[in-house]
Amino acid sequence: MSEPIRLKTPLSDEDVEKLKIGDRVLINGIVYTGRDAAHKRLFDLLKEGKDLPFDIKGQIIYYVGPTPAKPGQVFGSAGPTTSYRMDAYSPSLIERGLKGMIGKGMRSDAVKEAMKKYKAVYFAATGGAGALLAKRVKKAQMVAYEDLGPEAIRRLEVEDLPVIVVNDVRGNDLYIEGEKKFRKG
Amino acid sequence: MREVNVKLITEKVKELCMEANTNLGEDVLQAFDRAMEKEESPLGIEILKELKENARIAREEKVAICQDTGFAVIFVKLGQDVHLVGGDLREAIFEGVRQGYRDGYLRKSICHPFTRANTGDNTPAIIHTEVVPGEKVKITVAPKGGGSENMSRVTMLTPSDGKEGIKRYVVQRVKESGSNPCPPTIVGVGIGGTFEQAALLAKKSLLRLLGRKNPDPELEKFESEILTEINQLGIGPQGLGGRTTSLAVHILMMPCHIASFPLAVNIQCHAQRHKEAII
Numbered sequence: 001m002s003e004p005i006r007l008k009t010p011l012s013d014e015d016v017e018k019l020k021i022g023d024r025v026l027i028n029g030i031v032y033t034g035r036d037a038a039h040k041r042l043f044d045l046l047k048e049g050k051d052l053p054f055d056i057k058g059q060i061i062y063y064v065g066p067t068p069a070k071p072g073q074v075f076g077s078a079g080p081t082t083s084y085r086m087d088a089y090s091p092s093l094i095e096r097g098l099k100g101m102i103g104k105g106m107r108s109d110a111v112k113e114a115m116k117k118y119k120a121v122y123f124a125a126t127g128g129a130g131a132l133l134a135k136r137v138k139k140a141q142m143v144a145y146e147d148l149g150p151e152a153i154r155r156l157e158v159e160d161l162p163v164i165v166v167n168d169v170r171g172n173d174l175y176i177e178g179e180k181k182f183r184k185g
Numbered sequence: 186m187r188e189v190n191v192k193l194i195t196e197k198v199k200e201l202c203m204e205a206n207t208n209l210g211e212d213v214l215q216a217f218d219r220a221m222e223k224e225e226s227p228l229g230i231e232i233l234k235e236l237k238e239n240a241r242i243a244r245e246e247k248v249a250i251c252q253d254t255g256f257a258v259i260f261v262k263l264g265q266d267v268h269l270v271g272g273d274l275r276e277a278i279f280e281g282v283r284q285g286y287r288d289g290y291l292r293k294s295i296c297h298p299f300t301r302a303n304t305g306d307n308t309p310a311i312i313h314t315e316v317v318p319g320e321k322v323k324i325t326v327a328p329k330g331g332g333s334e335n336m337s338r339v340t341m342l343t344p345s346d347g348k349e350g351i352k353r354y355v356v357q358r359v360k361e362s363g364s365n366p367c368p369p370t371i372v373g374v375g376i377g378g379t380f381e382q383a384a385l386l387a388k389k390s391l392l393r394l395l396g397r398k399n400p401d402p403e404l405e406k407f408e409s410e411i412l413t414e415i416n417q418l419g420i421g422p423q424g425l426g427g428r429t430t431s432l433a434v435h436i437l438m439m440p441c442h443i444a445s446f447p448l449a450v451n452i453q454c455h456a457q458r459h460k461e462a463i464i
Contacts, residue, residue: 001227001228001231022228024228024231064252065252065292066252066292067248067249067252067254067290067291067292068290068291068292069290070247070248070290073248076248076249076252076290076292077243077248077249077250077251077252077254077292078252079251079252079253081253081332082332082365104364104367104423104424105363105364105365105424106363106364106424124364124423124425126232126235126236126239126423127251127332127364127367127423127454128236128239128250128251128367128454128455128456129235129236129238129239129251130239130243130248130249130250130251130252131239131240131242131243131246131248131249131250132235132238132239132242134248135242149303150252150292162235164228164425166425174425174426175363175364175424175425177426178226178228178419178420178421178424178425178426178427179363179418179419179420179421179424179426180419180426181226181419181426182225182226182419182420182421182426182427182428183417183418183419184417184419185417
Protein backbone atom coordinates (compact mmCIF):
# COMPACT_ATOMS: atom_id res chain seq x y z
CA MET A 1 0.00 0.00 0.00
CA SER A 2 1.25 3.52 -0.76
CA GLU A 3 2.18 6.09 1.86
CA PRO A 4 -0.64 8.28 3.19
CA ILE A 5 -1.03 11.75 1.64
CA ARG A 6 -0.67 14.74 3.99
CA LEU A 7 -3.26 17.43 3.32
CA LYS A 8 -3.42 20.87 4.89
CA THR A 9 -6.59 22.92 5.11
CA PRO A 10 -8.03 25.07 3.63
CA LEU A 11 -8.39 22.90 0.53
CA SER A 12 -8.31 24.18 -3.06
CA ASP A 13 -9.87 22.66 -6.17
CA GLU A 14 -6.40 21.37 -7.11
CA ASP A 15 -6.03 19.67 -3.72
CA VAL A 16 -9.27 17.73 -4.09
CA GLU A 17 -8.87 16.96 -7.79
CA LYS A 18 -5.67 15.03 -7.01
CA LEU A 19 -7.44 12.64 -4.61
CA LYS A 20 -8.61 9.19 -5.72
CA ILE A 21 -10.91 6.81 -3.91
CA GLY A 22 -8.96 4.54 -1.59
CA ASP A 23 -6.26 7.16 -0.92
CA ARG A 24 -5.21 7.24 2.72
CA VAL A 25 -5.00 10.84 3.84
CA LEU A 26 -3.70 12.57 6.98
CA ILE A 27 -5.55 15.83 7.54
CA ASN A 28 -3.75 18.75 9.12
CA GLY A 29 -5.08 22.17 10.05
CA ILE A 30 -8.62 23.22 10.80
CA VAL A 31 -11.68 20.95 10.76
CA TYR A 32 -15.17 22.07 11.83
CA THR A 33 -17.51 19.70 13.68
CA GLY A 34 -21.21 19.46 12.99
CA ARG A 35 -23.92 16.86 12.67
CA ASP A 36 -27.72 16.63 12.50
CA ALA A 37 -28.94 19.63 14.48
CA ALA A 38 -26.14 22.02 13.45
CA HIS A 39 -26.63 21.17 9.78
CA LYS A 40 -30.31 21.99 10.01
CA ARG A 41 -29.45 25.41 11.43
CA LEU A 42 -26.77 26.11 8.78
CA PHE A 43 -29.17 25.05 6.04
CA ASP A 44 -31.86 27.38 7.36
CA LEU A 45 -29.38 30.28 7.43
CA LEU A 46 -28.48 29.65 3.78
CA LYS A 47 -32.16 29.50 2.82
CA GLU A 48 -32.74 32.86 4.53
CA GLY A 49 -29.75 34.35 2.71
CA LYS A 50 -27.88 34.92 5.99
CA ASP A 51 -24.20 34.44 6.76
CA LEU A 52 -22.90 31.23 8.26
CA PRO A 53 -21.17 31.41 11.69
CA PHE A 54 -17.85 30.65 9.98
CA ASP A 55 -16.34 31.02 6.49
CA ILE A 56 -16.98 27.70 4.80
CA LYS A 57 -14.80 28.17 1.71
CA GLY A 58 -12.12 25.50 1.47
CA GLN A 59 -13.12 23.95 4.78
CA ILE A 60 -13.83 20.43 6.00
CA ILE A 61 -16.74 19.39 8.25
CA TYR A 62 -16.42 16.33 10.52
CA TYR A 63 -19.67 14.60 11.50
CA VAL A 64 -18.98 13.88 15.15
CA GLY A 65 -20.67 14.07 18.57
CA PRO A 66 -17.86 13.39 21.07
CA THR A 67 -17.91 12.15 24.65
CA PRO A 68 -17.14 14.93 27.19
CA ALA A 69 -13.40 15.62 27.45
CA LYS A 70 -11.70 14.37 30.60
CA PRO A 71 -9.71 16.94 32.62
CA GLY A 72 -6.44 17.37 30.73
CA GLN A 73 -7.91 16.09 27.45
CA VAL A 74 -8.40 18.43 24.51
CA PHE A 75 -11.34 16.48 23.09
CA GLY A 76 -13.38 13.43 24.06
CA SER A 77 -13.61 10.19 22.09
CA ALA A 78 -14.45 11.27 18.58
CA GLY A 79 -15.27 8.68 15.94
CA PRO A 80 -17.53 9.59 12.98
CA THR A 81 -21.31 9.36 12.99
CA THR A 82 -23.24 7.97 10.02
CA SER A 83 -23.29 10.56 7.23
CA TYR A 84 -26.51 9.86 5.33
CA ARG A 85 -28.46 11.88 7.89
CA MET A 86 -26.66 15.00 6.65
CA ASP A 87 -27.34 14.24 2.96
CA ALA A 88 -30.24 16.69 2.69
CA TYR A 89 -28.00 19.56 3.80
CA SER A 90 -24.63 18.85 2.23
CA PRO A 91 -25.23 19.90 -1.41
CA SER A 92 -26.00 23.51 -0.36
CA LEU A 93 -22.87 23.68 1.76
CA ILE A 94 -20.76 22.19 -1.04
CA GLU A 95 -22.18 24.79 -3.41
CA ARG A 96 -21.00 27.49 -0.96
CA GLY A 97 -17.44 26.20 -0.95
CA LEU A 98 -17.28 23.28 1.51
CA LYS A 99 -14.42 21.16 0.16
CA GLY A 100 -14.45 18.10 2.43
CA MET A 101 -16.69 16.03 4.67
CA ILE A 102 -15.59 13.34 7.10
CA GLY A 103 -18.05 10.70 8.30
CA LYS A 104 -18.94 7.09 7.61
CA GLY A 105 -21.37 5.32 5.31
CA MET A 106 -22.54 5.95 1.77
CA ARG A 107 -23.79 9.35 0.55
CA SER A 108 -26.76 10.01 -1.68
CA ASP A 109 -26.54 10.61 -5.43
CA ALA A 110 -27.36 14.29 -4.88
CA VAL A 111 -24.33 14.69 -2.61
CA LYS A 112 -22.09 12.81 -5.05
CA GLU A 113 -23.33 15.01 -7.91
CA ALA A 114 -22.60 18.16 -5.90
CA MET A 115 -19.08 16.89 -5.16
CA LYS A 116 -18.48 16.36 -8.89
CA LYS A 117 -19.95 19.73 -9.87
CA TYR A 118 -18.32 21.96 -7.23
CA LYS A 119 -15.20 19.88 -6.54
CA ALA A 120 -15.41 18.42 -3.07
CA VAL A 121 -14.38 15.12 -1.50
CA TYR A 122 -15.93 12.77 1.09
CA PHE A 123 -13.63 11.02 3.54
CA ALA A 124 -14.38 8.11 5.88
CA ALA A 125 -12.84 7.99 9.34
CA THR A 126 -12.85 4.61 11.09
CA GLY A 127 -16.09 4.14 12.99
CA GLY A 128 -15.41 3.14 16.58
CA ALA A 129 -11.82 4.42 16.65
CA GLY A 130 -12.96 7.17 19.02
CA ALA A 131 -9.96 7.19 21.33
CA LEU A 132 -7.39 7.16 18.52
CA LEU A 133 -9.08 9.95 16.55
CA ALA A 134 -9.43 12.10 19.68
CA LYS A 135 -5.66 12.11 20.12
CA ARG A 136 -5.18 13.82 16.77
CA VAL A 137 -7.16 16.85 17.97
CA LYS A 138 -4.68 19.41 19.35
CA LYS A 139 -7.09 22.26 20.04
CA ALA A 140 -10.86 22.64 20.21
CA GLN A 141 -12.78 25.94 20.26
CA MET A 142 -16.51 26.56 20.42
CA VAL A 143 -17.75 28.33 17.28
CA ALA A 144 -21.55 28.16 17.42
CA TYR A 145 -24.60 26.49 18.96
CA GLU A 146 -23.15 25.71 22.38
CA ASP A 147 -26.68 24.79 23.44
CA LEU A 148 -26.40 21.66 21.29
CA GLY A 149 -23.78 20.17 23.64
CA PRO A 150 -21.91 17.41 21.79
CA GLU A 151 -23.62 18.54 18.57
CA ALA A 152 -22.22 22.09 18.73
CA ILE A 153 -20.03 23.47 15.93
CA ARG A 154 -16.43 23.45 17.11
CA ARG A 155 -13.28 24.48 15.34
CA LEU A 156 -10.64 21.77 15.76
CA GLU A 157 -6.91 21.98 15.07
CA VAL A 158 -5.94 18.50 13.95
CA GLU A 159 -2.61 16.84 13.32
CA ASP A 160 -2.47 13.80 11.02
CA LEU A 161 -6.16 12.90 11.38
CA PRO A 162 -6.30 9.57 9.46
CA VAL A 163 -9.08 9.28 6.87
CA ILE A 164 -9.74 7.44 3.60
CA VAL A 165 -11.10 8.99 0.40
CA VAL A 166 -14.48 7.40 -0.29
CA ASN A 167 -15.90 9.75 -2.94
CA ASP A 168 -13.65 11.70 -5.33
CA VAL A 169 -14.54 14.53 -7.72
CA ARG A 170 -15.05 12.07 -10.57
CA GLY A 171 -18.08 10.39 -8.96
CA ASN A 172 -16.36 7.18 -7.82
CA ASP A 173 -17.52 5.46 -4.62
CA LEU A 174 -15.25 3.21 -2.56
CA TYR A 175 -18.22 1.57 -0.83
CA ILE A 176 -19.41 0.34 -4.24
CA GLU A 177 -16.00 -0.50 -5.72
CA GLY A 178 -14.72 -2.19 -2.56
CA GLU A 179 -17.66 -4.54 -2.23
CA LYS A 180 -17.52 -5.42 -5.94
CA LYS A 181 -13.85 -6.27 -5.71
CA PHE A 182 -14.13 -8.62 -2.72
CA ARG A 183 -17.53 -10.19 -3.35
CA LYS A 184 -17.51 -13.95 -3.98
CA GLY A 185 -20.21 -16.09 -5.58
CA MET B 186 -31.03 -15.78 53.23
CA ARG B 187 -28.23 -13.38 52.45
CA GLU B 188 -28.68 -9.64 52.75
CA VAL B 189 -27.20 -7.47 50.04
CA ASN B 190 -27.43 -3.69 50.24
CA VAL B 191 -28.35 -2.15 46.89
CA LYS B 192 -25.58 0.44 47.42
CA LEU B 193 -23.15 -2.35 46.48
CA ILE B 194 -25.07 -2.80 43.26
CA THR B 195 -24.86 0.93 42.48
CA GLU B 196 -21.09 0.83 43.00
CA LYS B 197 -20.62 -2.24 40.82
CA VAL B 198 -22.81 -0.91 38.02
CA LYS B 199 -20.85 2.36 38.03
CA GLU B 200 -17.54 0.49 37.77
CA LEU B 201 -18.81 -1.84 35.06
CA CYS B 202 -20.18 1.05 32.93
CA MET B 203 -16.74 2.67 32.95
CA GLU B 204 -14.82 -0.61 32.48
CA ALA B 205 -16.98 -1.84 29.62
CA ASN B 206 -16.60 1.44 27.73
CA THR B 207 -12.82 1.69 28.04
CA ASN B 208 -11.49 -1.86 28.21
CA LEU B 209 -12.26 -4.00 25.15
CA GLY B 210 -12.16 -7.74 25.86
CA GLU B 211 -9.08 -9.80 25.06
CA ASP B 212 -11.32 -12.14 23.04
CA VAL B 213 -12.23 -9.28 20.66
CA LEU B 214 -8.57 -8.32 20.15
CA GLN B 215 -7.74 -11.94 19.36
CA ALA B 216 -10.62 -12.02 16.89
CA PHE B 217 -9.08 -8.95 15.17
CA ASP B 218 -5.77 -10.85 14.97
CA ARG B 219 -7.44 -13.90 13.42
CA ALA B 220 -9.24 -11.63 10.94
CA MET B 221 -6.01 -9.89 9.94
CA GLU B 222 -4.49 -13.25 9.00
CA LYS B 223 -7.32 -14.02 6.58
CA GLU B 224 -8.13 -10.52 5.28
CA GLU B 225 -7.21 -9.97 1.63
CA SER B 226 -7.78 -6.23 1.47
CA PRO B 227 -4.69 -4.22 2.49
CA LEU B 228 -6.97 -1.36 3.51
CA GLY B 229 -9.05 -3.82 5.54
CA ILE B 230 -5.93 -4.94 7.40
CA GLU B 231 -4.99 -1.30 8.13
CA ILE B 232 -8.43 -0.71 9.58
CA LEU B 233 -8.18 -3.76 11.84
CA LYS B 234 -4.77 -2.52 13.02
CA GLU B 235 -6.32 0.88 13.76
CA LEU B 236 -9.05 -0.76 15.84
CA LYS B 237 -6.47 -2.66 17.89
CA GLU B 238 -4.45 0.51 18.43
CA ASN B 239 -7.65 2.32 19.41
CA ALA B 240 -8.41 -0.34 22.01
CA ARG B 241 -4.91 0.04 23.47
CA ILE B 242 -5.25 3.82 23.78
CA ALA B 243 -8.69 3.50 25.35
CA ARG B 244 -7.48 0.97 27.93
CA GLU B 245 -4.29 2.81 28.86
CA GLU B 246 -5.80 6.28 29.08
CA LYS B 247 -9.18 5.13 30.39
CA VAL B 248 -11.12 6.91 27.67
CA ALA B 249 -14.12 5.64 25.73
CA ILE B 250 -13.38 3.22 22.90
CA CYS B 251 -16.14 4.83 20.83
CA GLN B 252 -17.96 8.13 21.27
CA ASP B 253 -21.26 6.23 21.22
CA THR B 254 -21.11 4.88 24.76
CA GLY B 255 -24.54 3.44 24.19
CA PHE B 256 -27.70 2.55 26.00
CA ALA B 257 -26.77 0.86 29.31
CA VAL B 258 -28.15 -2.68 28.86
CA ILE B 259 -27.86 -4.57 32.13
CA PHE B 260 -28.42 -8.25 32.90
CA VAL B 261 -29.00 -9.20 36.52
CA LYS B 262 -28.96 -12.81 37.72
CA LEU B 263 -30.46 -12.53 41.17
CA GLY B 264 -30.02 -15.51 43.49
CA GLN B 265 -33.36 -16.45 45.01
CA ASP B 266 -31.80 -16.59 48.49
CA VAL B 267 -30.71 -12.96 48.28
CA HIS B 268 -32.64 -10.35 50.20
CA LEU B 269 -32.03 -6.92 48.73
CA VAL B 270 -32.13 -4.10 51.29
CA GLY B 271 -31.41 -0.38 51.40
CA GLY B 272 -33.59 0.70 48.52
CA ASP B 273 -35.15 -0.09 45.16
CA LEU B 274 -33.06 -2.36 42.84
CA ARG B 275 -34.08 -0.49 39.70
CA GLU B 276 -33.27 2.91 41.19
CA ALA B 277 -29.95 1.61 42.49
CA ILE B 278 -29.00 0.40 39.01
CA PHE B 279 -30.06 3.71 37.43
CA GLU B 280 -27.93 5.58 40.00
CA GLY B 281 -24.94 3.38 39.10
CA VAL B 282 -25.42 4.25 35.42
CA ARG B 283 -25.82 7.95 36.26
CA GLN B 284 -22.57 7.99 38.23
CA GLY B 285 -20.65 5.82 35.76
CA TYR B 286 -21.56 7.98 32.79
CA ARG B 287 -20.82 11.17 34.72
CA ASP B 288 -17.53 10.24 36.36
CA GLY B 289 -16.37 8.18 33.37
CA TYR B 290 -16.86 11.12 30.96
CA LEU B 291 -19.13 8.97 28.85
CA ARG B 292 -21.67 10.39 26.40
CA LYS B 293 -25.29 10.82 27.48
CA SER B 294 -27.21 9.42 24.54
CA ILE B 295 -30.76 8.79 25.72
CA CYS B 296 -33.66 11.03 24.65
CA HIS B 297 -37.43 11.36 24.40
CA PRO B 298 -38.59 9.56 21.25
CA PHE B 299 -40.74 12.47 20.04
CA THR B 300 -39.05 15.69 21.20
CA ARG B 301 -35.54 14.18 21.12
CA ALA B 302 -34.79 16.04 24.37
CA ASN B 303 -31.83 14.36 26.07
CA THR B 304 -32.58 12.81 29.47
CA GLY B 305 -29.22 14.22 30.60
CA ASP B 306 -27.84 11.29 32.56
CA ASN B 307 -27.97 8.26 30.23
CA THR B 308 -30.91 6.79 32.15
CA PRO B 309 -33.19 4.94 32.00
CA ALA B 310 -31.11 1.79 31.68
CA ILE B 311 -32.53 -1.40 30.16
CA ILE B 312 -32.60 -4.08 32.86
CA HIS B 313 -33.14 -7.79 32.24
CA THR B 314 -33.52 -9.65 35.53
CA GLU B 315 -33.54 -13.39 36.00
CA VAL B 316 -34.09 -15.09 39.34
CA VAL B 317 -31.78 -18.09 39.69
CA PRO B 318 -30.88 -20.55 42.46
CA GLY B 319 -28.31 -19.42 45.03
CA GLU B 320 -27.34 -16.38 47.02
CA LYS B 321 -25.22 -14.35 44.64
CA VAL B 322 -26.01 -11.38 42.43
CA LYS B 323 -24.37 -11.45 39.00
CA ILE B 324 -24.40 -8.18 37.07
CA THR B 325 -23.43 -7.80 33.42
CA VAL B 326 -23.26 -4.35 31.84
CA ALA B 327 -23.29 -4.40 28.03
CA PRO B 328 -23.53 -0.88 26.55
CA LYS B 329 -25.17 -0.98 23.12
CA GLY B 330 -24.60 1.73 20.52
CA GLY B 331 -27.27 3.06 18.19
CA GLY B 332 -25.66 2.43 14.81
CA SER B 333 -25.57 -1.35 15.02
CA GLU B 334 -28.84 -1.53 16.94
CA ASN B 335 -30.59 0.34 14.09
CA MET B 336 -29.65 -2.47 11.70
CA SER B 337 -31.29 -5.14 13.87
CA ARG B 338 -34.64 -6.77 13.11
CA VAL B 339 -37.24 -9.23 14.44
CA THR B 340 -39.31 -11.25 12.01
CA MET B 341 -41.86 -14.06 12.21
CA LEU B 342 -40.77 -16.52 9.54
CA THR B 343 -43.04 -19.32 8.37
CA PRO B 344 -42.06 -22.78 9.72
CA SER B 345 -41.69 -24.02 6.12
CA ASP B 346 -38.92 -21.43 5.57
CA GLY B 347 -36.65 -23.75 7.53
CA LYS B 348 -32.96 -23.29 8.28
CA GLU B 349 -32.39 -22.07 4.71
CA GLY B 350 -34.89 -19.30 5.36
CA ILE B 351 -33.00 -18.24 8.45
CA LYS B 352 -29.68 -18.20 6.63
CA ARG B 353 -31.17 -16.20 3.74
CA TYR B 354 -32.70 -13.63 6.08
CA VAL B 355 -29.59 -13.16 8.21
CA VAL B 356 -27.26 -12.81 5.23
CA GLN B 357 -29.66 -10.41 3.50
CA ARG B 358 -29.85 -8.30 6.67
CA VAL B 359 -26.07 -8.01 6.83
CA LYS B 360 -25.96 -7.18 3.12
CA GLU B 361 -28.56 -4.41 3.45
CA SER B 362 -26.81 -2.99 6.51
CA GLY B 363 -23.64 -2.35 4.51
CA SER B 364 -21.23 -0.04 6.30
CA ASN B 365 -23.82 1.35 8.72
CA PRO B 366 -23.20 -0.93 11.73
CA CYS B 367 -19.39 -0.40 11.63
CA PRO B 368 -18.18 -3.74 10.30
CA PRO B 369 -16.61 -6.06 11.21
CA THR B 370 -19.72 -7.02 13.13
CA ILE B 371 -20.84 -9.80 15.40
CA VAL B 372 -24.24 -11.14 14.37
CA GLY B 373 -26.48 -12.20 17.24
CA VAL B 374 -29.27 -14.56 16.20
CA GLY B 375 -32.24 -15.55 18.33
CA ILE B 376 -34.44 -18.41 17.12
CA GLY B 377 -37.71 -19.55 18.66
CA GLY B 378 -39.58 -18.44 21.75
CA THR B 379 -42.04 -15.65 21.09
CA PHE B 380 -41.72 -12.30 19.30
CA GLU B 381 -40.01 -10.56 22.23
CA GLN B 382 -38.14 -13.61 23.48
CA ALA B 383 -36.41 -14.12 20.12
CA ALA B 384 -35.08 -10.56 20.35
CA LEU B 385 -33.82 -11.13 23.88
CA LEU B 386 -32.11 -14.36 22.81
CA ALA B 387 -30.37 -12.48 19.99
CA LYS B 388 -29.17 -9.81 22.46
CA LYS B 389 -27.98 -12.43 24.97
CA SER B 390 -26.10 -14.31 22.26
CA LEU B 391 -23.86 -11.23 21.96
CA LEU B 392 -22.52 -11.86 25.47
CA ARG B 393 -20.69 -14.99 24.38
CA LEU B 394 -16.93 -14.50 24.18
CA LEU B 395 -15.60 -14.48 20.63
CA GLY B 396 -13.86 -17.71 19.70
CA ARG B 397 -16.03 -19.83 21.98
CA LYS B 398 -18.02 -22.50 20.20
CA ASN B 399 -21.75 -23.00 20.45
CA PRO B 400 -22.27 -25.94 22.84
CA ASP B 401 -24.80 -27.43 20.38
CA PRO B 402 -22.88 -29.04 17.47
CA GLU B 403 -25.72 -28.50 15.00
CA LEU B 404 -25.89 -24.77 15.84
CA GLU B 405 -22.09 -24.50 15.80
CA LYS B 406 -22.08 -25.83 12.23
CA PHE B 407 -24.98 -23.53 11.25
CA GLU B 408 -23.17 -20.48 12.71
CA SER B 409 -20.12 -21.38 10.65
CA GLU B 410 -22.14 -21.74 7.43
CA ILE B 411 -23.87 -18.40 7.89
CA LEU B 412 -20.57 -16.67 8.71
CA THR B 413 -18.92 -18.06 5.57
CA GLU B 414 -21.76 -16.75 3.40
CA ILE B 415 -21.68 -13.35 5.12
CA ASN B 416 -17.97 -13.02 4.51
CA GLN B 417 -18.48 -13.70 0.80
CA LEU B 418 -20.50 -10.49 0.52
CA GLY B 419 -17.28 -8.47 0.18
CA ILE B 420 -18.44 -5.63 2.45
CA GLY B 421 -15.31 -5.84 4.63
CA PRO B 422 -14.01 -3.70 7.52
CA GLN B 423 -15.91 -0.37 7.63
CA GLY B 424 -17.72 -1.44 4.44
CA LEU B 425 -14.76 -0.44 2.31
CA GLY B 426 -14.32 -3.91 0.79
CA GLY B 427 -12.78 -7.06 2.16
CA ARG B 428 -13.37 -10.55 3.49
CA THR B 429 -14.02 -9.67 7.10
CA THR B 430 -17.56 -8.39 7.17
CA SER B 431 -18.40 -10.28 10.36
CA LEU B 432 -16.19 -11.78 13.05
CA ALA B 433 -18.78 -14.29 14.30
CA VAL B 434 -22.38 -15.44 14.22
CA HIS B 435 -23.80 -16.45 17.59
CA ILE B 436 -27.09 -18.34 17.86
CA LEU B 437 -29.32 -18.92 20.87
CA MET B 438 -32.38 -21.06 20.30
CA MET B 439 -35.38 -22.23 22.29
CA PRO B 440 -38.62 -24.04 21.48
CA CYS B 441 -41.37 -22.06 19.77
CA HIS B 442 -45.10 -22.30 19.03
CA ILE B 443 -46.15 -25.02 16.58
CA ALA B 444 -47.42 -22.36 14.18
CA SER B 445 -44.45 -20.01 14.50
CA PHE B 446 -40.79 -19.59 13.56
CA PRO B 447 -39.56 -16.40 15.24
CA LEU B 448 -36.19 -15.00 14.22
CA ALA B 449 -34.30 -12.03 15.59
CA VAL B 450 -31.05 -10.57 14.27
CA ASN B 451 -29.23 -8.24 16.66
CA ILE B 452 -26.21 -6.72 14.94
CA GLN B 453 -23.26 -5.77 17.16
CA CYS B 454 -20.42 -3.55 15.95
CA HIS B 455 -16.77 -4.48 16.54
CA ALA B 456 -16.86 -2.61 19.88
CA GLN B 457 -18.46 -5.55 21.59
CA ARG B 458 -18.43 -4.18 25.13
CA HIS B 459 -19.49 -6.18 28.18
CA LYS B 460 -18.14 -6.55 31.69
CA GLU B 461 -19.51 -8.55 34.60
CA ALA B 462 -19.18 -8.82 38.36
CA ILE B 463 -20.54 -11.10 41.04
CA ILE B 464 -21.63 -9.79 44.41
